[in-house]
Amino acid sequence: MNSVKVVYGELKITIRPINNHWWVDFYHNKKRIRRTTSLRVNEKNLKHIKNKIIPEIVSALTGNNQIEYFEKDLLLNDFSKQFFNVYKETVRAHVYKTRKRHYEIKVDPYFGKHILKEITPLELEEWQLKLLKKYKPQSVNKYRSVFFSIFDKALQNNLIKYNPFTRVKSPLTVKKKIVTLSKKEDEDIDPFTIKEIKEILSNANGNLYYVILFMFLTGIRPGELISLTWNDIDYEKKRIAVEKTTVYGKVGDVKTQSSVRYIDMVPQLETMLKELHNLTGNYENLFISHFKKPFYSHDILNKRFKALLKKINIKERTLYNLRHTFASHMISNIQNGIDILWVSKMLGHKDLSITLQIYAKYIKEDDDTRFTKLNKIGTIIGII
Template structure:
């Protein structure tokens, strides 16, 4: 069911409806008045009736619309049996999708299209790409060497294949052919490499890290914040009165963006260590926008910090080399080990449910808490006469 509403900026009426599975929004030249609304609503009813009868012709109502050109092009392809090239359709698809993505994600998809997809499928017609060609392309990705000298991981290959799947499925929907991607499953990805630090290792790191980064790593270890979240943390998101850190933005490629998901938008409760660290940090950078900055007052570059501070510190302490992201895993395991509610931990981490906690982290808890059945044994001793449960060997 379509709708009519006014564009906030211009107060001009917009017709919003669906045609051939595509959401179409067309701006009229009419200002938002009661009379004009009735007129446009009546027009919408006529359009939807024609769509139902199969007699709707887009260009007759919106001759100057880009959508009109698109649907006319589709009709031509369907009648002639020809299809647009992958390059042309991929560009059109990207232009339509880009507005709903974060800038960092848009850049990633753009890079994937330019570096991998167009060189392999660019001049092929979308309706003539075969399943065998897709599988052959994926197999070739497994032989590609990344900048670190290693071959592309299954996870990276899946991320490259995702835009290809979306483009081909959308083309199949628009030009009425069976998508060659049907039946192709993603590569199996090994479980996330979780290597949390022990409490003793955390203490060792915080006792020996550079003074100007002690607060930074204290907050990382005891809030579970992601790298982009802590690097993008601003002072207006630190609530000392409520003792909470509000995660509502991230720093990606030097740009401030919204959090990755709705669940990531959250409030993290400050422990005393975190509270003290942020109070200390306020004395150093409260005149800046960001909580943690370079000496010049600019946001931190995580690559630079990792190479110049994090990895040298681990080498100096004789600790196994691990990504700084393991500080997030450390926070999760320490919370679990201390007996905090899984629901509370999930909220602190930005997880929608507790499923990931039990799947990824719970195996570390017995080693940290010694809760290997002895807690249940104590419960029995407190509530039952253990002697009556023992088997007598005197009979």
């Protein structure tokens, strides 16, 4: 391999291959400094010298502690390690684990050894289209999201001139088909019907019965549910405090600030809670595993829920779908007096627009109601 010259300000350093080892050669204060790094000549060690050893040399000689990577040689993998080291401290453990896994499986095999600043929008578009042949747009959007965040962090650190993903259409808009009125759209949110809920409850037993009914009556998230304690229940004000969630045995903060909330206790829920109290009232948590301890995760409940659906021949969906079922059922009954703002607050959404974005399609009304509204609008227009 040939010698490589690098420059930090006025300090010019040559990396030379001598006797199959890399040496550094430079002048400082008019004196020549020539030392071996003891690293064998190969690309991996050359990159290590550029990104680690030389910045340390420069820092020692100049006192400059802000030495960065060489932009032209910085690989995506190198920067992603820095990115995830910082990212780990800013999000919950399971979010970090999931997004890092997305990077390792869906991004690294394609771009890990690419030079960061040389990755083009066209390459990203080809990668995205390849994934869309195998995965749903929503899944591809998740993989793209972590990749987008890495580029954004590189942009903030002046390592790239722009985020190339800003020039690539979202996978949610690629090949998006127009659904006609005569066809049903394939929905990701697939709520249970009231008939299905009744059948599920009639076949559920043990703590799973109470889990299903509680979620259907409140729209609470599974992780929030298994974190509830009896101290969170306020029978006098008919409300339940939601301010924590459990992920892999760790009880921590809920998803967002807006998720810190009170959920109202409808009559059916109050009756259920008093019944449940006879079973678990001597424990701190409402829901206890067969080990007589709080649930480590809601995964085991989800597994039991899916097994139940299979047993009674109902289309498989996750436990989380009970949250969607609560929301869609409530919103579809707006004409019967249900307040959509109340639904939004029960769900812990930041604002009403999020609720509408997800569940607006369930706002329905019969023809008589619609005709009455049209006549009122016609009266308001009043020009003919």
